[in-house]
Amino acid sequence: MAxxxxxxxxxxxxxxxxxxxYCYFKGVREEEEPEPLGCKYCLPFAVGCDYCTNFVRERYxxxxxxxxxxxxxxGNLQLMGxxxxxxxxxxxGDPSCYPAFEDLMDLLGSMGVPIHxxxxxxxxxxxxxxxxxxxxxxxSEVSFTVFSVNPELRREWMGDQTPEASLAVxxxxxxxxxxxxxxxxxxxxxDGEDLERTCKWLEDKGAKGxxxxxxxxxxxxxxxxxxxxxxxxxxxxxxxxFRDMVTDLNGRYNLRINGTxxxxxxxxxxxxxxxxxxxxxKLPRVRKQASLxxxxxxxxxxxxxxxxxxxxxxxxxxxxxxxxxxxxxxxKEIDLSTLEKVVIIPGRSFVHEKEAAEILSADGxxxxxxxxxxxxxxxxxxxxxxTRDEVLQMEIDGFSSLIHLINLNGV
Numbered sequence: 001m002a003x004x005x006x007x008x009x010x011x012x013x014x015x016x017x018x019x020x021x022y023c024y025f026k027g028v029r030e031e032e033e034p035e036p037l038g039c040k041y042c043l044p045f046a047v048g049c050d051y052c053t054n055f056v057r058e059r060y061x062x063x064x065x066x067x068x069x070x071x072x073x074x075g076n077l078q079l080m081g082x083x084x085x086x087x088x089x090x091x092x093g094d095p096s097c098y099p100a101f102e103d104l105m106d107l108l109g110s111m112g113v114p115i116h117x118x119x120x121x122x123x124x125x126x127x128x129x130x131x132x133x134x135x136x137x138x139x140s141e142v143s144f145t146v147f148s149v150n151p152e153l154r155r156e157w158m159g160d161q162t163p164e165a166s167l168a169v170x171x172x173x174x175x176x177x178x179x180x181x182x183x184x185x186x187x188x189x190x191d192g193e194d195l196e197r198t199c200k201w202l203e204d205k206g207a208k209g210x211x212x213x214x215x216x217x218x219x220x221x222x223x224x225x226x227x228x229x230x231x232x233x234x235x236x237x238x239x240x241x242f243r244d245m246v247t248d249l250n251g252r253y254n255l256r257i258n259g260t261x262x263x264x265x266x267x268x269x270x271x272x273x274x275x276x277x278x279x280x281x282k283l284p285r286v287r288k289q290a291s292l293x294x295x296x297x298x299x300x301x302x303x304x305x306x307x308x309x310x311x312x313x314x315x316x317x318x319x320x321x322x323x324x325x326x327x328x329x330x331x332k333e334i335d336l337s338t339l340e341k342v343v344i345i346p347g348r349s350f351v352h353e354k355e356a357a358e359i360l361s362a363d364g365x366x367x368x369x370x371x372x373x374x375x376x377x378x379x380x381x382x383x384x385x386x387t388r389d390e391v392l393q394m395e396i397d398g399f400s401s402l403i404h405l406i407n408l409n410g411v
Contacts, residue, residue: 002080003088006073006108009064010093017097017123018159020147022184022215027227028057037224037327038352040371047352056350057225060092066100070107087138088116096124102133109137116141121158122166131172141178144170146210148183148190149201157189174205180384184213185242187235199253209256209384212249214242220296220319224327224350239297239321258380261297261322267388270377271301273395283396284403286311288410290342292372292402293334293349295323302376305399311406314338324348328355336363342410343367344402347374370409373401 010016012025019026034057036048043049064072077084087108089095095117098104101124108115115138122144125131147154151163160166173179181202185191190198195212202210216222217229217236237245239262246259250266258264273279286306292315294302299317306315316338318330323346331351343360345351349371357369376398378391386394 002082002084003086004084005088008069008091008098009060010091011060012058015063015093020158028225037350038355039350042352052350058092063093063098066103084113087113088118090118094121096120096122105137114140119143121145122169123160125169126162126165128165128168131169135176143180146181146183148194149198153190171205174207179207180209181207182211184215186215187237199249203253203255211380212246212259222322222325224325258384260380264380264383267383267391269383269391272391274304280308283309283399285309286403287407289313289340290344290406290410291340292344296321298323313340327351331359341367344370344372347372373398
């Protein structure tokens with residue numbers, strides 16, 4: 001079985017009918033030669049690659065022509081092994097705003113395979129009838145940013161010129177296919193009573209789930225493109241308050257509600273393994289010492305899992321909340337006196353190993369830096385489509401790999 005991803009291109013803010021007020025790409029400077037962040041894809045001797053220089057900023061050239069998309073599809077199909085069982089439409093722009101969207105759906109629908117739209121805000125949908133046409137062409141699943149079911153809030157905060165039509169499309173799709181809605185929660189804007197109305201509306205229409213995203217407005221909350229704050233003066237929920245809100249809503253609506261960066265009340269993730277003592281016992285034992293660096297949110301949980309496996313080293317963290325968004329500047333916050341001679345950094349962090357070693361050896365102690373596994377657990381966006389057993393297996397695999405690295409390279 002094979003999965004085909006169809007990239008239609010597009011640029012944030014330009015190929016989505018304008019930036020939403022809360023868009024994390026708003027305010028990113030268009031530099032001719034932006035400074036690379038460094039990442040796992042860089043060459044060992046050079047800081048910077050296309051991924052950590054351009055891709056992270058979603059610096060694309062606009063939507064692709066339909067004929068170019070069709071050529072890409074044909075080429076990818078020829079390289080695939082096995083039968084095609086799923087197609088996903090993705091890109092830097094919003095698929096609903098793609099000029100040849102209906103022609104694209106006709107093209108993909110002719111393959112007779114379920115189609116998934118990886119993300120849409122629906123801002124490009126101005127005729128509710130398109131919902132039925134998409135289903136007829138094979139659309140089976142969509143991730144749809146709702147923000148609010150109040151048309152005026154969508155108009156003001158998302159720049160949706162036809163919010164009533166967008167919501168009508170969403171409602172029709174909820175009744176016919178698997179719809180996973182998403183809403184970035186901004187305190188005082190679309191939380192409280194408005195969020196309750198959104199949850200009730202989605203429940204009544206038949207949506208499968210709702211992913212709530214905590215609004216970030218500062219660098220330590222995950223903004224790494226020098227464009228903070230996104231909304232000046234806007235307050236942000238604490239992690240604990242956000243988690244409590246997600247738990248409460250999930251318990252009161254017949255709708256699976258997850259939160260990112262925390263949490264999935266249905267599965268108990270991230271780090272669901274902490275509630276499974278027998279599985280913790282099955283993990284490899286930590287036999288050597290190495291320091292780990294993680295995000296401020298995950299550090300405590302990672303420490304608990306490793307301690308249950310015999311760990312004797314600290315898991316350090318900068319103020320940055322999300323591990324995969326740690327940069328070179330965050331490493332400069334670490335208290336070097338707490339570090340072992342071997343340091344493992346998050347696998348997807350935006351820092352080059354060479355620079356990390358220099359920063360973490362600034363006290364005169366030469367330290368070896370190793371990149372850890374990409375994932376140790378499932379965030380809410382991932383776990384929404386998973387079972388608890390699948391999440392636990394991901395955690396077993398991730399922590400087993402991490403412990404293997406410690407035992408192989410530690411002191």
